[in-house]
Amino acid sequence: MKRVEKRTINLLGQSQDFVLRRPPRTRYLRLRISSDGALSVAAPRSYPIFLINQFISSRAQWIVTNIKKVKDRHSLLSLKHQASEIKKYKITTKELLESRLKHFNQSYNFSFRRIAIRNQRSRWGSCSSKGNLNFNYRLCLLPPDLADYIIVHELCHLGQMNHSKHFWQLVAKAIPDYKARQKDLKKL
Template identity: 40%
Template sequence: MSDKILLKNKKNISVEAAYEVFQSKRKTYSLSLNENGVLTVRVPLYVNGNEVEQIIRGKQFWITDRLAEYEEKKRRRPAFEYTQPQRLALEKRYKEAAREYIPKRADYYLAAYPDLFSRCYSRISVREQKTRWGSCSSKGTLSFNWKLMLAPPAILDYVIVHELCHLVHMNHSAGFWSCVAAILPDYKERRKWLKDHGNELTLS
């Protein structure tokens, strides 16, 4: 169940924002708008409710801008919606395409940068992850969200490279980001696109 908070936009107009808080063993916070226009706030375990509100208010212009974009996209959205059987059929096709396409792109980067990768993945899994676009296990299993097939190819490649570099660095250290940058010098722009537009990768 989401909470609500009243924010001010750049025109000093009040905007009500719904938000959900997720606490985990992380060191920093993150904000994103999900496909339903609800703000997702991810924070460390020690952050309390008042601190969450302070974080939100500290980013109120960014949040209200995203909410305005969401409302505009909703207004432009086609009047029709897929039926449940249609949506399930489309999801099945995208998952099948992902299972064929993603391993090919992963193998391409492994072959193109042999000096960077000392190991190969053990297998690749495609599923619908609720909070991640991709992951890499200690055993070398790479998992990807099928919804990445709805993203521009450059963004999908960024997530693939990101997870491949976790085969070398199981963290987000400077060494890890150097690995990503060696393959994709513009990875920051691609990462930003995914952060700003990831909530749009859905079947309406």
């Protein structure tokens, strides 16, 4: 029996690829949707394929819904541009960051070191423990209220390097409706 197999199954009328793994000592069937929307299934070594297919089919709706969610979330982030466009967007994002960071930091007064604008396809922004802020060059393509949310989110990591209650309280000072903006961001 193969340890890793590529298979296909019909879910709600659509063919769906998945990777079937049989890691040692696995005793239960487990489904996983990775951050790029790929489906994988871990199964015990001796488990027959028809039972695995039955298990996946019984969760068809959940799988289809969640793969769509993951893919939608990445659609704007995964947009590819030509070098000249990237250069242009980087300049716009830099201007946006300079003015909005200054605006929001008037009340927070955090000190940060370097601001970098990156071409990442997995995230909108990040904050390093050294106090450097990183943002995605695609930030200027977002609706302004969502870009503001990302800017404030990373800015607040200078005060709290975690996602604790205190962190969200900090975010809420500038963006009281941050939860609604998070939801909108996921829909993009």
